[in-house]
Amino acid sequence: MIAALLRRAGLVATAALVTLLALATPAAAHGADAPDGTDYRTEVTGLTPARPGLTVRAVEAGARLELVNRTGRDVEVIGYSGEPYLRVGPGGTYENSRSPATYLNRTLAGDTPLPPEADPAAPPEWRRIADEPRVRWHDQRALWRESGPPARAAADPTRAHRVRDWTVPVRDGTEQVEIRGTLDWVPPPDAYPWWVAATLGFLAVGAAGLLPAGSVAGDRALRAVGALLALGGAAAVVLVLGRELDAGAEGVGGVLAGLLTGQIWPLLTGLGAIAAGGYALARRPAAADFALALAGACLALFAGFTNLSVFSRAVAPVPWSATAARVLLVLIVAGGAGAVGAGVLRLHAASRVTPVRPDPAAATPEPHPSA
Incomplete structure (x- = not known):
């Protein structure tokens, strides 16, 4: 009876945690406003003239440009009206609070309202933003900010x-330098096969929870789900x-930070998910089922659903191919998702098992004939 109650409590806790995590998912999205995928490829082709x-x-994924200055002297990135926008050098990185680009480049959409002090014709007012000679910024010259694709892409997708x-001007002392690059529209992939593969995988993994726990097949299924959950965790x-x-x-x-x-x-x-998968591979109690369901829910929500646009975008935010x-x-x-289904099915099946109670009459010894 106690074991059944514990299993039911596990089901309730799993459902509550899954709901909580679902509500918290938007807050767990990737930092800043880096895209989860895009159909536009921004590339830097070089500096003209080159500067060692x-x-x-x-x-x-092309959302920002990064400039690193190891020349030992200051260089300035020029804003949209020809004004000094960023200054990068041995003393760190500064932004000009009078430059409109300082505010327009704070978001990928470029929709930050300009304050009254933003005046490209005014003398620069430099504000320190970093100690190192490195800066990253959104630059509208290297981005496509319209809601729809370019006309040529719409005509032939x-x-x-x-x-x-595109070019972004940089001033090195008294010399003018240009950051040169390209912006291309790339046809998005067909997301349907990827959705089918993910759905079939979810159903196949989740179906393992239908095998009876405690049986040889059920134990093998538990270990298989654990291995696949660990594989999904490694992929995350x-x-x-x-x-x-x-x-x-x-x-x-830098990576750890x-x-x-x-x-x-x-x-x-x-x-x-890797830890929970290993736990399921090593053990077979109901606790392993609960661990599978909880870890699977977190994995699907925080690492899976928040990245779903990768299925339908041509350029993914990774240094390798989008495929x-x-x-x-x-x-x-x-x-x-499959581990959630398998874990919940196994917990539900375990909660329906009625424990066998001993018969009090059978436990009472019969009187000896001589008595």
């Missing part, structure tokens, strides 16, 4: 189209690492 020690690249060749960790690398993190310290600040929930859910990112996402969704 000065490097620029696109990060966060079957192939890639060059939207524009790889995807999180890819996002951090695409965001420009460098070195072990980025993970702990902007990717902590997806990372923890991936590691938790590889979609394969990882299928493993995450199938393993996480």
Whole structure:
């Protein structure tokens, strides 16, 4: 009786936690306003003329440009009206609070209202924003900000189209330098096969929960679900690492700092899924079923559903191909959601088992004939 009550309590707790996590999912989305996927590829082709020690690249799936200045002297990024916008050098990074670009570039949409002090014709007022000679910023010259695709892409959506060749001016002392790059529209993939693969994977993993617990087949099913959940957790960790690398993190310290600040929930859910999968592989009590359901729910919500746009976008926020990112996402969704289904089915089946109570009459010894 007590065991049945505990199993029912596990079901209630699982449902409550899943609901809570579902409500909390938007807050767990990736930091800043980096896109989860896009159909526009922004690339930096170089600096003209080249400057040894000065490097620029696109990060966060092209949402930002990153400039690193190791020249030992200050350089200035020029704003949209020809005014000094950013200053990067040995003393750190500064932004001009009088430049309209300082406010327009704070969001990917470029919709921050301009304060009264924003005046490109006014003398610069520099405000320190970083200690290192590195800066990242949204730049509207390298982005497509319209709601619909370019006219050529709308007319022929079957192939890639060059939207524009863009330049961002930089001042190195008295010399003018240009950051040059390209912006292309890339046809989005067909999301249907990826949804089918994720759904079939979810159903296959979840169906393992229909096998009776305690039987040989049920024990094997539990271990199989645990292994697939661990695989989904590993895929989540790889995807999180890819996002951090695409965001420009460098070195072990930089990657760890980025993970702990902007990717902590997806990372923890991936590691938790690996741990829960290992627990299911090593043990077979109802506690393993509960661990599968809870870890699977966290994995599907925090690492899976928050990245679903990867299925339908051409460019994923990872340093490798978007196809590889979609394969990882299928493993995450199938393993996480499937573990929820299998764990809940097993807990529900265990809660319906009626314990066999001993018969008091059978337990009473019969009187001896000689008595």
